[in-house]
Amino acid sequence: MxxxxxxxxxxxxxxxxxxxxxxxxxxxxxxxxxxxxxxxxxxxxxxxxxxxxxxxxxxxxxxxxxxxxxxxxxxxxxxxxxxxxxxxxxxxxxxxxxxxxxxxxxxxxxxxxxxxxxxxxxxxQYTRAARAVRSLLAQGELGSLVAVHGVFESYTAPLYAGDVDEYLRRVDRPHAVAPLPGTYADVALSGGGHGQSQTSHIVSALFDATDAHPERIAAESAFLAPRMDIANTLSLRLKGGAVVGIFSSGETLPRQPAQQTITYLGTRGVARHDLALATLDWALAGGDAERVEPGEGESAYPxxxxxxxxxxxxxxxxxxxxxAARELTEGAGRAARAVEVIERIYRDEPVDV
Ligand SMILES: NC(=O)c1ccc[n+]([C@@H]2O[C@H](COP(=O)([O-])OP(=O)(O)OC[C@H]3O[C@@H](n4cnc5c(N)ncnc54)[C@H](O)[C@@H]3O)[C@@H](O)[C@H]2O)c1
Known part of the structure; x- marks a missing residue:
C-alpha cells in the first residue's frame, strides 16, 4: 500500500x-x-x-x-x-x-x-488517440514531419479576471470546492494567464506526440493586464526543420465543443488529433486512412x-x-520543453496594448 x-x-x-x-x-x-x-x-x-x-x-x-x-x-x-x-x-x-x-x-x-x-x-495524453498519434509519428508513418498547426480554445477567460462563478457556469462541472480567484487571476500565483493555464496543454501535447525539441520560438499575445494574457499565437521551428503555428484562446462559442485540434503534416501523410473529442484521423498519400475513436468507456478528458x-x-x-517510472520522467522532460515555449510568452510582453 x-x-x-x-x-x-x-x-x-x-x-x-x-x-x-x-x-x-x-x-x-x-x-x-x-x-x-x-x-x-x-x-x-x-x-x-x-x-x-x-x-x-x-x-x-x-x-x-x-x-x-x-x-x-x-x-x-x-x-x-x-x-x-x-x-x-x-x-x-x-x-x-x-x-x-x-x-x-x-x-x-x-x-x-x-x-x-x-x-x-x-x-x-492518456487517451487512445494520443497513444495512436505518438506511435504514428515515432514509427515515421507520416514520413518526415514538415509542419504542424494547432488551435486550442477554452472557456477560461473569466478566470483571468477572477470571475470564478462565471467560469463554473460556463463549464457546468460539478464541484465540492471552487477554485480560489487568485490561483488564476493573481500573476504572483499563476505566473500569467491563458498561456500558463491553457496554452501549456496544447504545447505539451505537441512535444508529447513528436518528442521534438524547439529550436526557435516566437510569441504574440493579447494581454488584459501585465502578464495576464487571454490569447496567444505561437510560431515555432522544431529541430529537424518542421514549422509549427498554434493559436490558443480563453474564449469559445458557448454550448459547443471547444475547437482543440493539432494537425501533423508529413511528407507521406496527415494526421489530425482532436483533443476535445479524443479522436485521431489520419491518411497516407497512397490512400490508406483510419479514424481512432475513444476506447470503450474512455473519457475524452481522463x-x-x-x-x-x-x-x-x-x-x-x-x-x-x-x-514505467523512467518513462513518466522522460514525459516530464518533454513537458519541460513546453515550459520553455510558454516562458517565451511572458518574456517580451508588449508594454502598451
Ligand atoms: N490538469 C488540469 O486540467 C487542471 C485543471 C484545473 C486546475 N489545474 C491546476 O491545478 C492547480 C490548482 O488549481 P485549482 O483550480 O485546484 O485551484 P484552487 O485555488 O482551487 O486550489 C489551489 C489550492 O492550493 C492552496 N495553496 C495556496 N498556496 C499553497 C501552498 N504554498 N502550498 C499548498 N497549497 C497552497 C490554496 O489554498 C488552494 O486550496 C493549478 O496549478 C492549476 O493550473 C489543472
Missing amino acids: LNVGLVGAGWWAHHAHLPAIRSHPEARLVAATDPDPERLASATALDPGVRGFPSVAEMLAAADLDVVVVASPAAFHADAARAALLAGAGVLVEKPFTLHAAEARELVELAASRRLALSVSLPY NGEPVRALIDAVLAARAGRGD
Missing part, C-alpha cells in the same frame, strides 16, 4: 486527484497540506487516517510518503516538487509544470538521478489517469520494474 501526500487541497485536487487516489486499491491518502484551513479540513475529513499539515516541509518531515501530488497554484509547484523528490517520493505536478524552464529541467534531472518517477498532470499512472509506476518500481 502506497502512502500519498497532497499539496494544495483545492478544486482540482477534490475533482480529479482525490477520487483517483481513493479508488486505487494499492494507495491511500495519508497527508495533506493547504494554508486554507477549510480546504485542508475538507481533504482530511475524507478518511480518518489523513493528517493535515500547515506546510509542505512539515508534511514531508512528519509523514513517510511514497507519492506526492502537487496541486497548489503554479508559483509553488517547483519548490514543492523539489522537496518531495528530495524526500524520496514519486511526484505528480499539476500543469503548468513550473513557471521557468530551468526549474522544470532541474526537477527532471533530480528525478532521473534518483530513479524517481516525476510526472506532469496532462490528461489529454483527469484521474495521471495520478493512477504515477501510483502504478511507483508500485512497479518497488517491485523491481523501473521502466
Whole structure:
C-alpha cells in the first residue's frame, strides 16, 4: 500500500486527484497540506487516517510518503516538487509544470538521478488517440514531419479576471470546492494567464506526440493586464526543420465543443488529433486512412489517469520494474520543453496594448 501526500487541497485536487487516489486499491491518502484551513479540513475529513499539515516541509518531515501530488497554484509547484523528490517520493505536478524552464529541467534531472518517477498532470495524453498519434509519428508513418498547426480554445477567460462563478457556469462541472480567484487571476500565483493555464496543454501535447525539441520560438499575445494574457499565437521551428503555428484562446462559442485540434503534416501523410473529442484521423498519400475513436468507456478528458499512472509506476518500481517510472520522467522532460515555449510568452510582453 502506497502512502500519498497532497499539496494544495483545492478544486482540482477534490475533482480529479482525490477520487483517483481513493479508488486505487494499492494507495491511500495519508497527508495533506493547504494554508486554507477549510480546504485542508475538507481533504482530511475524507478518511480518518489523513493528517493535515500547515506546510509542505512539515508534511514531508512528519509523514513517510511514497507519492506526492502537487496541486497548489503554479508559483509553488517547483519548490514543492523539489522537496518531495528530495524526500524520496514519486511526484505528480499539476500543469503548468513550473513557471521557468530551468526549474522544470532541474526537477527532471533530480528525478532521473534518483530513479524517481516525476510526472506532469496532462490528461489529454492518456487517451487512445494520443497513444495512436505518438506511435504514428515515432514509427515515421507520416514520413518526415514538415509542419504542424494547432488551435486550442477554452472557456477560461473569466478566470483571468477572477470571475470564478462565471467560469463554473460556463463549464457546468460539478464541484465540492471552487477554485480560489487568485490561483488564476493573481500573476504572483499563476505566473500569467491563458498561456500558463491553457496554452501549456496544447504545447505539451505537441512535444508529447513528436518528442521534438524547439529550436526557435516566437510569441504574440493579447494581454488584459501585465502578464495576464487571454490569447496567444505561437510560431515555432522544431529541430529537424518542421514549422509549427498554434493559436490558443480563453474564449469559445458557448454550448459547443471547444475547437482543440493539432494537425501533423508529413511528407507521406496527415494526421489530425482532436483533443476535445479524443479522436485521431489520419491518411497516407497512397490512400490508406483510419479514424481512432475513444476506447470503450474512455473519457475524452481522463483527469484521474495521471495520478493512477504515477501510483502504478511507483508500485512497479518497488517491485523491481523501473521502466514505467523512467518513462513518466522522460514525459516530464518533454513537458519541460513546453515550459520553455510558454516562458517565451511572458518574456517580451508588449508594454502598451
Ligand atoms: N490538469 C488540469 O486540467 C487542471 C485543471 C484545473 C486546475 N489545474 C491546476 O491545478 C492547480 C490548482 O488549481 P485549482 O483550480 O485546484 O485551484 P484552487 O485555488 O482551487 O486550489 C489551489 C489550492 O492550493 C492552496 N495553496 C495556496 N498556496 C499553497 C501552498 N504554498 N502550498 C499548498 N497549497 C497552497 C490554496 O489554498 C488552494 O486550496 C493549478 O496549478 C492549476 O493550473 C489543472
